[in-house]
Amino acid sequence: MIKHLRSAADLDADTATLILDTAGEMAALAGREVKKLPTLRGRTVVNLFYEDSTRTRISFEAAAKRLSADVINFSAKGSSVSKGESLKDTALTLQAMGADAVVIRHPASGAPHRLSSWVEGSVINAGDGTHEHPTQALLDAYTMRSSLGKIQGLRVAIVGDVLHSRVARSNVLLLTTLGAEITLVGPPTLIPVDIAAALSPATKVSYDLDSVLPVMDVVMMLRVQTERMQDSYFPSAREYSRRYGLDVPRMRKLPEHAIVMHPGPMNRGMEIAPEVADSSRSTIVEQVANGVSARMAVLYLLLGGKA
Amino acid sequence: MAYPKADSRKSTGPGKIVLSEADLHRVVDRIAHQILEKTSGATGTVLLGIPTRGVPLARRLAARIHAFEGIDVPVGALDITLYRDDLRLHATRALGKTELPGDGIDGRRVILVDDVLFSGRTVRAALDAISDVGRPSSVQLAVLVDRGHRELPIRADYVGKNIPTALTESVRVSLAETDGGGDEVRLTGGEPS
Amino acid sequence: MTAYAIKGVSVLGAAPADLVIRDGVIATGGKADEVIDGAGLIALPGLVDLHTHLREPGREDAETVETGSRAAALGGYTAVFAMANTSPVADTAGVVEQVWRLGREAGLVDVLPIGAVTVGLAGKQLAELGAMATSAANVRIFSDDGHCVADPRLMRRALEYVKAFDGIIAQHAEEPRLTEGAQMHEGEVSTRLGLTGWPAVAEEAIIARDVLLAEHVGSRLHVCHVSTAGSVEVLRQAKARGVRVTAEVTPHHLLLTDELAASYDPVFKVNPPLRTAKDVTALRQALIDGVIDIVATDHAPHAVEDKECEWAYARPGMVGLETALPVVLSVLGEQWDLIAERMSRAPARIAGLAGHGTDLAVGTPANLTLVDPSARRVVDPSALASRSRNTPYAGTTLPGRIVATFLRGEPTVLDGKAVK
Numbered sequence: 001m002i003k004h005l006r007s008a009a010d011l012d013a014d015t016a017t018l019i020l021d022t023a024g025e026m027a028a029l030a031g032r033e034v035k036k037l038p039t040l041r042g043r044t045v046v047n048l049f050y051e052d053s054t055r056t057r058i059s060f061e062a063a064a065k066r067l068s069a070d071v072i073n074f075s076a077k078g079s080s081v082s083k084g085e086s087l088k089d090t091a092l093t094l095q096a097m098g099a100d101a102v103v104i105r106h107p108a109s110g111a112p113h114r115l116s117s118w119v120e121g122s123v124i125n126a127g128d129g130t131h132e133h134p135t136q137a138l139l140d141a142y143t144m145r146s147s148l149g150k151i152q153g154l155r156v157a158i159v160g161d162v163l164h165s166r167v168a169r170s171n172v173l174l175l176t177t178l179g180a181e182i183t184l185v186g187p188p189t190l191i192p193v194d195i196a197a198a199l200s201p202a203t204k205v206s207y208d209l210d211s212v213l214p215v216m217d218v219v220m221m222l223r224v225q226t227e228r229m230q231d232s233y234f235p236s237a238r239e240y241s242r243r244y245g246l247d248v249p250r251m252r253k254l255p256e257h258a259i260v261m262h263p264g265p266m267n268r269g270m271e272i273a274p275e276v277a278d279s280s281r282s283t284i285v286e287q288v289a290n291g292v293s294a295r296m297a298v299l300y301l302l303l304g305g306k307a
Numbered sequence: 308m309a310y311p312k313a314d315s316r317k318s319t320g321p322g323k324i325v326l327s328e329a330d331l332h333r334v335v336d337r338i339a340h341q342i343l344e345k346t347s348g349a350t351g352t353v354l355l356g357i358p359t360r361g362v363p364l365a366r367r368l369a370a371r372i373h374a375f376e377g378i379d380v381p382v383g384a385l386d387i388t389l390y391r392d393d394l395r396l397h398a399t400r401a402l403g404k405t406e407l408p409g410d411g412i413d414g415r416r417v418i419l420v421d422d423v424l425f426s427g428r429t430v431r432a433a434l435d436a437i438s439d440v441g442r443p444s445s446v447q448l449a450v451l452v453d454r455g456h457r458e459l460p461i462r463a464d465y466v467g468k469n470i471p472t473a474l475t476e477s478v479r480v481s482l483a484e485t486d487g488g489g490d491e492v493r494l495t496g497g498e499p500s
Numbered sequence: 501m502t503a504y505a506i507k508g509v510s511v512l513g514a515a516p517a518d519l520v521i522r523d524g525v526i527a528t529g530g531k532a533d534e535v536i537d538g539a540g541l542i543a544l545p546g547l548v549d550l551h552t553h554l555r556e557p558g559r560e561d562a563e564t565v566e567t568g569s570r571a572a573a574l575g576g577y578t579a580v581f582a583m584a585n586t587s588p589v590a591d592t593a594g595v596v597e598q599v600w601r602l603g604r605e606a607g608l609v610d611v612l613p614i615g616a617v618t619v620g621l622a623g624k625q626l627a628e629l630g631a632m633a634t635s636a637a638n639v640r641i642f643s644d645d646g647h648c649v650a651d652p653r654l655m656r657r658a659l660e661y662v663k664a665f666d667g668i669i670a671q672h673a674e675e676p677r678l679t680e681g682a683q684m685h686e687g688e689v690s691t692r693l694g695l696t697g698w699p700a701v702a703e704e705a706i707i708a709r710d711v712l713l714a715e716h717v718g719s720r721l722h723v724c725h726v727s728t729a730g731s732v733e734v735l736r737q738a739k740a741r742g743v744r745v746t747a748e749v750t751p752h753h754l755l756l757t758d759e760l761a762a763s764y765d766p767v768f769k770v771n772p773p774l775r776t777a778k779d780v781t782a783l784r785q786a787l788i789d790g791v792i793d794i795v796a797t798d799h800a801p802h803a804v805e806d807k808e809c810e811w812a813y814a815r816p817g818m819v820g821l822e823t824a825l826p827v828v829l830s831v832l833g834e835q836w837d838l839i840a841e842r843m844s845r846a847p848a849r850i851a852g853l854a855g856h857g858t859d860l861a862v863g864t865p866a867n868l869t870l871v872d873p874s875a876r877r878v879v880d881p882s883a884l885a886s887r888s889r890n891t892p893y894a895g896t897t898l899p900g901r902i903v904a905t906f907l908r909g910e911p912t913v914l915d916g917k918a919v920k
Contacts, residue, residue: 025386025402025405032439034439037390039389039394086805086808088809107812109694109695109764109812110694111764111810113763114810129695129812130694132694169692192691199691301399304394304400305398
């Protein structure tokens with residue numbers, strides 16, 4: 001079993017499927033009165049969040065607690081970190097506390113890799129810079145499998161700011177491993193020219209959202225920051241949303257069974273129309289719930305066996 | 308101490324057969340009758356098989372109970388992997404499926420079903436799992452084979468066959484549903500399992 | 501002064517002979533006070549580095565002129581040119597004279613300060629280049645290295661201005677508007693690793709502009725740390741047209757690629773960044789052809805806290821004085837005349853530095869280094885003489901060992917150890 005989950009590329013098809021199957025069993029827990037399993041009793045999971053993210057942190061916290069692990073939350077604000085303590089020194093403190101796993105969210109790509117050279121426990125990447133967000137990809141894959149019954153052969157469009165999106169990178173890697181076909185859609189300024197060579201050769205690229213929609217099983221919309229306009233990635237929010245926003249007319253072009261996904265938080269009106277976000281095709285709320293199950297599966301797989 | 312292993316094995320192989328296919332079917336029939344007798348008709352009863360082989364056994368028992376007296380006993384599966392006490396001694400294990408019958412287990416008589424009773428740790432884990440899932444009125448245990456060497460104060464209410472074994476021996480249960488081929492129970496000696 | 505006889509040494513790969521050092525010059529015959537066994541050793545003219553960061557004044561925690569000089573001598577260098585991005589910046593006669601004096605006090609290598617092109621390296625206003633040229637430091641090379649002189653008008657003025665005292669502008673070619681927030685080479689690896697890319701065109705566009713400017717105003721131009729195959733092509737065409745441009749390449753750009761960033765270990769973070777295997781191949785060939793004139797180390801020491809951190813927060817740069825010759829030896833093989841040309845003679849010529857980069861003939865100043873080419877050593881960061889440890893070769897085995905270095909006839913390194 002792998003020791004760290006720093007990149008979706010750490011997972012081969014068998015391990016990824018195992019995580020999804022395990023998540024399915026963990027999901028059943030949510031229906032019980034006693035939402036607790038003794039499996040990770042006595043283990044310590046540290047949430048090391050250098051970026052504000054209440055939603056992801058709570059998701060990991062719930063996941064760890066449901067498995068009876070002890071959870072320690074370490075957020076950057078108001079801690080020694082904000083006083084300039086280095087990641088290495090923080091890591092050594094966690095090591096001294098006996099952390100079995102550290103869940104890290106950090107604005108610098110590669111921070112989980114650096115961290116794993118300073119702690120002995122498992123390192124779980126909860127989002128590092130613009131690099132990856134592997135548990136997001138896992139909960140997205142789980143959502144797709146639950147809604148559509150499979151992942152192999154699914155046609156998935158990932159739309160938006162691929163260049164800056166850690167969610168996109170992890171999803172391309174994981175979904176390709178599981179046999180889906182990915183098409184990345186967005187303006188040329190936001191899709192690196194060598195993205196296929198960098199992540200997965202079979203990945204397709206399109207600059208025309210309308211032509212792609214009629215054949216997709218899944219459309220995943222990425223958050224696009226309006227501030228990117230300042231760096232001339234696109235001329236205006238209006239033009240972006242006209243060319244690449246998923247509005248109601250575009251949603252109608254999708255096949256009957258297709259689902260709409262979004263990792264959140266959404267820019268309603270920018271990349272996704274409110275009516276689409278709230279429609280029955282949208283799995284956005286379900287994705288959040290699936291996050292806890294997927295993260296429970298990851299924690300179990302990394303910590304539930306021999307160290 | 309090992310939990311009984313759930314790996315697939317060939318029907319022909321080393322060791323000696325301690326229950327042939329015909330023996331196994333008779334044993335299942337007898338347990339079904341015993342359950343009907345001891346529970347006065349299996350009212351308010353739920354059969355929960357422990358994966359892997361406890362599940363098809365539980366289904367067979369329900370089928371035989373139905374065949375004998377037309378009674379439908381709900382059947383479910385209860386995976387106990389997450390409750391084991393030896394997780395850290397081995398690589399992470401895959402989970403089996405847990406499927407509870409529609410009306411749950413609260414207030415019912417749960418009969419746990421497993422293929423082999425050995426150290427008793429599987430059953431201990433199953434009792435913990437049950438208490439997190441609901442509050443049955445009572446819990447009983449039915450096993451195909453009791454091979455001795457209990458490490459906890461656990462006993463079965465219904466036993467197919469008592470087979471005294473040495474610790475170095477293995478009891479191998481084969482069922483058509485899980486292992487392909489025919490049904491049998493084999494005792495292989497000497498090699499550690 | 502002690503006279504040395506180096507017995508049976510191979511000068512630049514020639515048949516073994518005896519080499520005598522007396523009164524600061526190469527001599528013949530006569531009595532020697534000390535004898536060095538030169539069997540199996542190669543004598544090269546002392547190496548000359550046109551691009552070193554000695555960090556003093558300002559970051560003495562990373563390196564001082566003295567520790568950097570020691571590292572240089574141990575690398576076989578007899579002269580180093582110290583870049584101006586110190587704190588305060590070397591943009592006045594005062595600071596360059598301070599660095600020059602510190603070099604003389606250390607006495608391990610000739611330290612020639614480089615003057616900044618613009619005040620504070622801000623790229624807005626010319627520094628007092630003339631004052632620096634006529635100071636005791638006698639500055640001839642000017643560079644804003646660390647930063648690009650991006651404003652074309654200012655670059656033009658600088659190129660014109662230094663003609664008056666035969667100065668040369670050394671450009672750090674990086675169009676800053678194309679490299680904002682850049683962390684590593686822009687390519688497949690940066691896309692995969694989620695690190696902002698530094699596109700090759702940001703370097704090539706400035707070199708192209710500057711060779712045209714140099715041609716237009718009739719000035720000499722030197723290009724620092726060339727790192728891309730495209731830059732090599734621009735330089736090749738410019739030289740073919742007769743533009744007076746010279747160029748340098750670092751040892752690490754001859755050996756390492758951007759794949760090393762995959763570990764996110766900032767010891768591999770450098771500016772310009774490590775590039776692809778295609779670039780490495782083109783740079784090696786250019787060094788052999790002479791399209792790239794010299795090897796320059798861009799020795800860039802950094803304190804531990806500036807490297808043991810997240811990639812994005814780390815300072816770029818690698819130390820290189822002590823490993824330069826072994827790396828070049830591993831890339832070029834034992835082509836001693838070529839090595840002497842690229843690491844000693846040509847740098848001395850470009851800088852107008854007399855006394856260094858000679859052909860080790862009788863009567864020439866005894867600035868030389870003795871190398872054992874058959875040695876193979878594992879690079880150990882803790883054994884470096886530099887105050888800093890940021891070498892990308894930790895644990896790598898490299899060929900060659902510098903046995904001795906002489907500065908105007910005085911030994912600075914004997915038996916592989918600094919004499920002071």
